[in-house]
Amino acid sequence: MAEETARVVVVGAGAAGTLVSARLLDSAVRAGRRISVDLIDPARCTGRGLAYATADPRHLLNVPAGRMSALPADGDDFVRWLSRRAGRPFDPGAYVPRGIYGSYLVDVLRRSVDAAEGIATLHRRCTRVVAVGGTADADRVRLRLREGGTLDADAAVCALGNLAPGRGWVPEGLWRSPCFVDDPWHPGALDGIAGDRDVLLVGTGLTMCDVARTLCAPGRTVHAVSRQGLVPLPHAVAAPVGAPAVAPGPVPAHGDLAQMRREVLRRAAQYRRQHGDWRPAIDELRPHVTEMWQRLSSADRERFLAGTLREWEVSRHRLAPATDRALTESLRSERLTVRAAEVIAARAGENGRSVTVNLSDGRSITVGTVVNCVGTEGRTRELADPLVRSLLDSGTAVPGPQGLGLDTTAEGRLVPAAGRPAAPVWTLGQLRRGNLWETTAVPEIRVQAVELADVILDRVHASLSV
Ligand SMILES: Cc1cc2nc3c(=O)[nH]c(=O)nc-3n(C[C@H](O)[C@H](O)[C@H](O)COP(=O)(O)OP(=O)(O)OC[C@H]3O[C@@H](n4cnc5c(N)ncnc54)[C@H](O)[C@@H]3O)c2cc1C
Numbered sequence: 001m002a003e004e005t006a007r008v009v010v011v012g013a014g015a016a017g018t019l020v021s022a023r024l025l026d027s028a029v030r031a032g033r034r035i036s037v038d039l040i041d042p043a044r045c046t047g048r049g050l051a052y053a054t055a056d057p058r059h060l061l062n063v064p065a066g067r068m069s070a071l072p073a074d075g076d077d078f079v080r081w082l083s084r085r086a087g088r089p090f091d092p093g094a095y096v097p098r099g100i101y102g103s104y105l106v107d108v109l110r111r112s113v114d115a116a117e118g119i120a121t122l123h124r125r126c127t128r129v130v131a132v133g134g135t136a137d138a139d140r141v142r143l144r145l146r147e148g149g150t151l152d153a154d155a156a157v158c159a160l161g162n163l164a165p166g167r168g169w170v171p172e173g174l175w176r177s178p179c180f181v182d183d184p185w186h187p188g189a190l191d192g193i194a195g196d197r198d199v200l201l202v203g204t205g206l207t208m209c210d211v212a213r214t215l216c217a218p219g220r221t222v223h224a225v226s227r228q229g230l231v232p233l234p235h236a237v238a239a240p241v242g243a244p245a246v247a248p249g250p251v252p253a254h255g256d257l258a259q260m261r262r263e264v265l266r267r268a269a270q271y272r273r274q275h276g277d278w279r280p281a282i283d284e285l286r287p288h289v290t291e292m293w294q295r296l297s298s299a300d301r302e303r304f305l306a307g308t309l310r311e312w313e314v315s316r317h318r319l320a321p322a323t324d325r326a327l328t329e330s331l332r333s334e335r336l337t338v339r340a341a342e343v344i345a346a347r348a349g350e351n352g353r354s355v356t357v358n359l360s361d362g363r364s365i366t367v368g369t370v371v372n373c374v375g376t377e378g379r380t381r382e383l384a385d386p387l388v389r390s391l392l393d394s395g396t397a398v399p400g401p402q403g404l405g406l407d408t409t410a411e412g413r414l415v416p417a418a419g420r421p422a423a424p425v426w427t428l429g430q431l432r433r434g435n436l437w438e439t440t441a442v443p444e445i446r447v448q449a450v451e452l453a454d455v456i457l458d459r460v461h462a463s464l465s466v
């Protein structure tokens with residue numbers, strides 16, 4: 001008798017959803033099991049999501065090409081792909097435009113689809129999933145689509161990634177103003193910004209750096225503000241890819257945030273003294289960050305979120321050297337200013353083409369546009385996303401530690417509310433932040449995708465053969 005085909009639905013076709021779909025197809029081929037994967041995202045393009053949809057060639061990966069392979073077991077895959085594309089050997093230390101990385105992810109998925117012909121299939125659907133939950137059959141899951149239809153499947157993966165940017169700071173006078181850009185990564189969001197008007201960017205992280213790179217131009221001042229006014233630090237100009245850590249040491253042994261912070265600073269100073277650069281001290285910690293986060297007490301994690309977080313983020317998520325050079329030049333020529341300040345109030349100008357913003361440092365500035373660059377923020381219960389709300393309201397999921405993301409088992413399955421059965425729903429990437437903290441970038445997502453694919457395939461075929 002022919003084996004039944006298992007159906008898995010992947011919600012979100014950004015990097016995470018694309019990689020988990022590819023790995024599901026690969027696992028099915030390896031195991032000789034039939035599977036059909038539905039990959040769902042309202043965006044027409046696959047593999048790009050928030051980070052890799054940009055068409056601006058100045059928006060670069062913040063990691064050298066040699067560390068961005070989609071395949072954990074084949075670290076050179078991206079560089080080989082780039083070399084084939086360029087027709088010459090490609091420098092693994094180069095920082096590539098993010099749009100090119102999006103094309104690579106599409107190709108990674110295409111290769112898996114081709115290799116799976118006859119055994120596993122992929123269906124790409126352009127719509128939004130508004131609810132995911134269990135069914136009367138505990139081994140099945142039901143997804144509700146924006147248009148009203150439903151899909152039943154043997155398993156679902158929520159690869160929702162970077163949800164809507166934080167809006168808690170947006171004052172009344174700005175919210176519905178035509179001068180406000182709520183999401184700079186929405187396709188075309190920056191296109192309508194008049195070239196002759198000043199701009200205010202709220203948030204000074206990686207998104208601000210890219211948006212400033214697009215908008216800084218002669219005759220315009222781009223103002224950027226955030227609570228602490230800290231901007232990501234640059235990578236070393238010639239960061240050796242794959243260089244061994246100078247003196248790999250154990251994870252800082254202390255469970256206390258203050259001691260952990262002192263230990264990280266001590267290591268950074270030691271590296272700088274011995275090797276002239278502090279950065280390897282931070283990079284070396286990366287595989288240990290999850291353990292460090294999990295070891296902190298809940299009170300210390302809250303202290304981290306309220307204070308040390310920004311200091312860590314600007315050292316850990318660094319800028320490509322070319323982006324840093326461009327920003328430094330914009331700061332020097334005063335086309336860009338970066339200050340520590342918060343937005344207090346905003347008042348629309350009479351013609352609706354400008355807005356005057358009052359800042360906590362006493363300044364009042366009039367600009368043509370205010371751009372929200374704060375990135376995904378806030379605890380899960382504060383998110384307005386309909387799918388996340390429905391997961392919480394139905395008890396299919398609960399927030400993760402510190403109210404961040406969704407609570408998951410060690411293998412990434414959603415933990416239900418007390419007394420509710422666990423639905424066959426898994427997640428990866430950003431939504432596992434409360435459990436893992438270090439989970440938002442490709443080097444972590446690619447590993448999670450492989451692990452999830454194997455777990456899900458085993459699980460769905462076990463339940464089909466019962
Ligand atoms: C500006 C920027 C630069 C970055 N640069 C790097 C880098 O250089 N290297 C690196 O490793 N990481 C980088 N990152 C981290 C980046 O977030 C990850 O690499 C990766 O893009 C995360 O992919 P994702 O699929 O989890 O999320 P996303 O890219 O956010 O994709 C999620 C997808 O899910 C879809 N979706 C959400 N809800 C639903 C729903 N209900 N129904 C259907 N679809 C839904 C969305 O439409 C979206 O397409 C960067 C992030 C940002 C913001």
